[in-house]
Amino acid sequence: MKYYEKDRVQTLPVRDAVGKMLLHDITRIVPDLFKGPAFRKGHIITEADVDQLLDLGKQHVYVACLNGEIHENDAAQRIARAAAGKNIRLSDPKEGKVGFSAGISGLLKIDVEWPDTA
Numbered sequence: 001m002k003y004y005e006k007d008r009v010q011t012l013p014v015r016d017a018v019g020k021m022l023l024h025d026i027t028r029i030v031p032d033l034f035k036g037p038a039f040r041k042g043h044i045i046t047e048a049d050v051d052q053l054l055d056l057g058k059q060h061v062y063v064a065c066l067n068g069e070i071h072e073n074d075a076a077q078r079i080a081r082a083a084a085g086k087n088i089r090l091s092d093p094k095e096g097k098v099g100f101s102a103g104i105s106g107l108l109k110i111d112v113e114w115p116d117t118a
Helices: 047-055 072-083
Strands: 009-013 026-030 034-039 060-064 088-090 100-102
Touching: 034 047, 072 088
Parallel strands: none
Antiparallel strands: 009 060, 026 034, 088 100
């Protein structure tokens, strides 16, 4: 987990956290059926999420105030689009990362001497 400046972190009642970025995963457990993330760190809380969060027993959540900065997933997506070449597929951003994969079959050849720095 990243470290955030104190003035950018808030503990808010779930109903007041709409539009804010969640700073932690929230796990959903259904005995003998499911255990996994209901919400992941970085999720922007929506009005539709409020009832589910309350049903999970969350009265308060830790959120970040971005103050004009962009969300880490948006930044990752921008960088990935700029770096990706032709025939490169990008995964959906998750936790500030985007995966790259080949869009076609082929052989990758890398010119380790390019650019010539001599």
